[in-house]
Amino acid sequence: MSEQVRIPYVAREKELKDLYLPMVAPEDRPQTALELLGEMLKYKRSLKLYLDVCTHCGACAEQCHSYLGTKDPYNMPVARVDLVRRVYKQVFASGPSFLRTWDGAKAIDQETIDLWYKYFHQCNQCRRCAIFCPKGIDTAEVTIAMRELLAHLGMPSRFHAGIAKNMAKTGNNMGNPLPAVLDGIEFLEEELKEETGLDIPIPVDKEGAEVLFNPSSSDLYVNTDGFMAVAKIFYKAGVSWTLSSKITETANFGLFFHEPSMREHSRLLVQAGKELGVKRLVAGECGHGWRTWRMFTETINGPLPFPVVHLFEEVLGYLRDGRIKFDKSMNPEVVTYHDPCNYARAGDLINQPRELLSACVQNFVEMTPTKELSFCCGGGSGILMDEAMKIREALAQPKAECVRSTGAEILCAPCAICKAQLPDVLEHHKVDVTVKGLSDLMGRALIL
């Protein structure tokens, strides 16, 4: 089977097996793709509506950082969707076929599928186009559907499939086995003791705790300051909390390309919370993890046995009640805030982080555009593959200019994906700024 190299790399047989995804021979793909698209059109109203109502007005083009950064015309949201629309018009749309030809109907072939793979991996599912499209067409929704379709064609990206497999096997995206996770946590407890002189616990599997905290696994290894800050905040607020050894991951990659993985991830966590008897689940710093919790879980996993809240909502509660206090002078630098797309547009977390920031940093400056109009970091929907570095840099270009013009020293980007993407790409664009989570900043300012 000779196939041209695709960026990002396509999953191999072993990753497909792990996710129970089929291998489809290249010559069978067009036919299978049509069957899958037909199925999707039957259960996603958004997809059919979007394919029907776009007027090709082009209002979305200049609003998509992917197009702005790559200058590739297929990255205009409308052109991206047109790659599907032409097949839809050919096969599924109603009306006489000569009318559909006028709309650009075109039969599906190998090349179409290659284009799908390429351009639906250059959409960050950021939803900015949905805000500017007068029809409210959310191209991210089409991207999610098409990635799902590609997965069932045996063509998820290797990176995404690998992460979903790690999650299924170990309960975290990094693929760290339980002993390593526990080791890491013990190490962090020692760090905390060294730093503060206090016995600040990081409880694991503590039954009857009030809060089950679900961090993104990268916070346990890479952004440890932020994670330790959370431990300090719970300690100071006097809240009994715990991690679950079964699952230390809030970043739900299933959202990007594979519904069954998404559902299983949420199910595991809800079950862990039930077994521990917690009162609520607090989600850590991760944009799409939050979107999944906030918007999807209830629908695909059924009613939740306990509330799911975001760390920021939880901490804001402590702050407003006076259970914790910050000393702003600990963060004297100029700080700006990057709204992770899945917090602001997709997750209703716009003012909460700002209220926290204004309580814990001295010099806060807004970026332009900001809040729900903010540009994506270019890593959204898990476009974090090493082999796609050139693309990632191009996707990040509009954001880099926004950050540069704030002149900030610290860029607060409280999302695991943003934190993985921004340092690399900002360096490439020569923007001199330190990327930190909001927890890090709160941790520095917290009066213990």
Add this chain to the structure above:
Amino acid sequence: MSSLFGWVIPYIVVLLFLGGMLLRIMSWLKIPVPFKLTVFPCPKTRAGAAADLVTESVGFKSLWRGGKGLWFMSWLFHISLAFILIGHFFGIGFLGQQFTWIGATSEQSLELSVLFGTYAGVALSLGLLLLAIRRITSPTMKFISSFADYLVLVLLIGIVGSGMYMRMFHGVTYEAVHDYLIGLITFHPVPLPDNMAFIFHFTLVQLLLLYFPYSKLLHSCGIFFSRWLIVRPHERQVIIK
């Protein structure tokens, strides 16, 4: 021959149009919406969301957020289109006498009706021409345009142009059209006005109606369904504080 064009075909066209639209709308409604796609910040109530749809369709709020040029062209076109559709109803329906309700004399009312019609027609043509120029001259617009995108504009320009022409230079009166249309609506055949300009205008409109349910003009209904997906308020299962 003229009874075929004036009497049989219009009914078929209207039936195909209404039936087509109904089927298209039903085809959306029968598909479930598995996930909540609300984009934040969102209205807090369903009434708020409905109000959002109204302001969006009257003011084209989302387009305003982006480039103002497109907003202007598009808004000018749509708002004058709305005026013209309303104008057709009153002008033809009440023979231009609608302004007597607010105190004008019969002649004044007719003059006003014609005048407003002309202004709206000019605005509509201007909007359409600007949209067409934009589509033809911009390389990005060319990239995303297919034949149908140009065709719709040409068809609309043809309709507006022939409509203005027949009124201004061809002496088509409200009365003649009124009698014919009322005849159609009440199922009492009256011959087609014997006026080539009118027949041309009327035929183009029928072509547009036939094309409508299978073209992007579907957005005129679909926009309310697609926007509803992202503006409907999101009831959260759980809220603390």
